[in-house]
Amino acid sequence: MGALVKVSIIYYSATGHVAEIAREMAESATKAGADVRLRRVGELAPQAAVETRPERAFDAEMTADVRVAKADDVATADDLIWADAVLMGSPTRFGNVSAQLKHFLDTLGGAWQRGLLADKVYSGFTSTGTLHGGHESTLLALATTFHHFGGIVVAPGYTHPAKFTDGNPYGTSHHDAGGAQPVDDVTRAAARIQAERVVGVARSIGAARAAA
Numbered sequence: 110m111g112a113l114v115k116v117s118i119i120y121y122s123a124t125g126h127v128a129e130i131a132r133e134m135a136e137s138a139t140k141a142g143a144d145v146r147l148r149r150v151g152e153l154a155p156q157a158a159v160e161t162r163p164e165r166a167f168d169a170e171m172t173a174d175v176r177v178a179k180a181d182d183v184a185t186a187d188d189l190i191w192a193d194a195v196l197m198g199s200p201t202r203f204g205n206v207s208a209q210l211k212h213f214l215d216t217l218g219g220a221w222q223r224g225l226l227a228d229k230v231y232s233g234f235t236s237t238g239t240l241h242g243g244h245e246s247t248l249l250a251l252a253t254t255f256h257h258f259g260g261i262v263v264a265p266g267y268t269h270p271a272k273f274t275d276g277n278p279y280g281t282s283h284h285d286a287g288g289a290q291p292v293d294d295v296t297r298a299a300a301r302i303q304a305e306r307v308v309g310v311a312r313s314i315g316a317a318r319a320a321a
């Protein structure tokens with residue numbers, strides 16, 4: 110096996126779907142030999158608004174063990190600076206990245222200015238409520254930011270036969286059908302393929318840099 114690849118998986122999730130994809134990716138990346146940080150970004154919605162949506166308790170439940178295992182599980186700029194590869198996920202909000210993840214991105218100006226976000230592998234994932242509700246627009250919006258970082262954007266493409274089943278070459282995307290459809294085997298397979306590809310490409314880049 111080559112050098113240990115450092116992967117940060119950074120996400121926002123309100124009702125647990127993106128969190129579940131992130132966890133699947135974390136497991137896959139770990140199995141692929143990576144050193145993995147799994148990090149949520151902080152909540153921006155007022156507590157009163159959160160409490161009006163009981164389904165949001167789901168995310169707290171899904172990520173409880175992550176919280177217990179890592180008290181420092183809220184993402185910071187260091188999680189990107191540390192990493193060779195970053196997998197970043199957000200629910201689709203009006204066809205775009207959630208304000209919570211965008212707010213986190215907007216805290217990265219200093220690191221960006223010092224060139225600390227460049228030359229890493231980046232890849233995105235999302236979840237929507239409806240089948241055509243903005244998977245691709247959200248993933249492309251994330252990729253826009255990755256370009257500004259000077260990132261090496263690694264999409265899954267159709268690099269595995271299973272990609273013809275989930276059908277999204279831009280990144281893993283789930284649709285929760287208004288909360289009725291939990292993250293399923295198709296989405297999990299896509300998450301594994303993407304995580305393994307990200308680790309593999311980051312490893313190859315690391316090896317090439319070490320040899321240069």
Ligand SMILES: Cc1cc2nc3c(=O)[nH]c(=O)nc-3n(C[C@H](O)[C@H](O)[C@H](O)COP(=O)(O)O)c2cc1C
Binds near residue numbers: 123127203239285
């Ligand atoms: C304010 C808001 C805007 C949303 N906008 C969209 C949208 O544009 N398209 C869509 O399909 N679903 C939309 N949704 C649904 C979420 O994207 C969907 O439920 C997603 O799976 C949630 O991910 P999470 O469980 O990780 O929070 C929206 C939800 C909220 C609360």
